[in-house]
Amino acid sequence: ALLYTMMMLLVITFVWGVIFSNFAKQDDDLKDAGYSSVLESMWILLLYGVLLDAVADALTKLKEISMTYATLFLVFIFLSNLTMLNMLVGILCEVVSRVTQEENDTAARQELELSVTEILECYDVNDNGRIQRGEFQQMMSNPDLAMILRRHDIEMNDLVKLEDVLFES
Secondary structure (H helix, E strand, O other): OHHHHHHHHHHHHHHHHHHHHHHHHHOHHHHHHHHOOHHHHHHHHHHHHHOOOOHHHHHHHHHHHOHHHHHHHHHHHHHHHHHHHHHHHHHHHHHHHHHHHHHHHHHHHHHHHHHHHHHHHHHOOOOOOOOOHHHHHHHHOOHHHHHHHHHOOOOHHHHHHOHHHHOOO
């Protein structure tokens, strides 16, 4: 999104640079103001129109030459800043979306941990804080555990396959 916005801003600046440099071919005052070529026009538009550095000075100079030029410059300022605002809103939405996803993932992880811990405590028959192989096998047949794991997109078979790894002697 950022790249597309920058490209859009470049296109807008180029189009207005062409417009101002074409007007400068017919108007020596505009040419003297620095709009003699497309690149010079783009540079002035970037500094004064996009980055808004001393806009009043640029507008006053253009207004003294022609009100049409000042109006065109104002339209450029509006379009370029609307594009920049669109980019900033896009970045903000991206950040909010990412943070929301991370918060949802954290909440789901905590809920999974709490649910599984409750089931683990129920199957820890000898109350030593550890699950033995027999307790694990009995727990794996619990439909509540299967439902919790399914809700969190965890395959019960994957956990069963880990039994040998978990209970190596």
